[in-house]
Amino acid sequence: MHPFAAQLATAARIVEARLGDIITREAARGAPPRLVDATRHAVLGGGKRFRPFLVFESAALFGLSAEDAVDAAAAIECIHCYSLVHDDLPDMDNDALRRGQPTVWKAYDTWTAILTGDGLQAMAFELLSAPSTHANALTRTELVRVLALASGNAGMVGGQALDLEAERLHADARPDIAHITRLQAMKTGALIRAACEMGAVLGQASHDERAALIRFGGALGFAFQISDDLLDAEGSAADVGKATGKDAAAGKATLVSLLGLKAARAHLDETVASAIAALEPFGARADVLIEAAKFMGRRER
DSSP: OOHHHHHHHHHHHHHHHHHHHHHHHHHHTTOOHHHHHHHHHHHSSOOOOHHHHHHHHHHHTTTOOHHHHHHHHHHHHHHHHHHHHHHTSTTTTOOOEETTEEOHHHHSOHHHHHHHHHHHHHHHHHHHHSTTTOSOHHHHHHHHHHHHHHHSTTTHHHHHHHHHIIIIIOTTSSOOHHHHHHHHIIIIIHHHHHHHHHHHHHTTOOHHHHHHHHHHHHHHHHHHHHHHHHHHHHOOHHHHSSOOSHHHHHTOOOHHHHHOHHHHHHHHHHHHHHHHHHTGGGGGGGHHHHHHHHHHTTOOO
């Protein structure tokens, strides 16, 4: 196994264990069993846990351990999982396969999927506001603010709205690179950028250090989306773990559809290089995050 892949797997195990404990706690509090089961299906069904990994590694730049950052990492994964559950719904992207298994609405029903997503969003902010996340109340408040901004109307939710407007309302029949960049920076990039910024907040980073991690996260988020679009265009459902070819079938505007495969790959390489350049202030301490950026250029799922 590649060293980076091993580090990603280790981070995934840590956050997966914490998420399992949190869901068990929800059951003990009296959450309905069907909702608890659907939450387990949504959260514990695999996944790279890339956003929690970024929280861990960004915080590690400032000497924090995974244990120090695990609740913040679990919170951002709750938001990510909630977004997938809702995005998969018939009235959204209408996907039946996620991480190689039926999506929550397909395995249960639409109302259970909606409530599962709602519950995960609440769990995320309960986690961030708890004293166990950080001893300093102002730090916890800042973590809540960063994640709320990234996941709300000017972030992930807004990006999904732009995507659906273009598809359903033909709001921008001839999108350009600027429109696609804005949409993807909101829909996908905002949470990835927030993961890096949350590590900086936990680590009490300086203004310049935090700004560098925000730049890194922004470039990395765009690289992630380009690679995702390339996988949709070129990959198989068996390899990727979800349906592929849907963007082209739906006529969605992506860099791949606008520029073609070759130019999109060149754009991906440039974006990865920009992400790596943003980490220069951290020197060798950022080696793992540099590998994360390079990983975007060679994703297979």
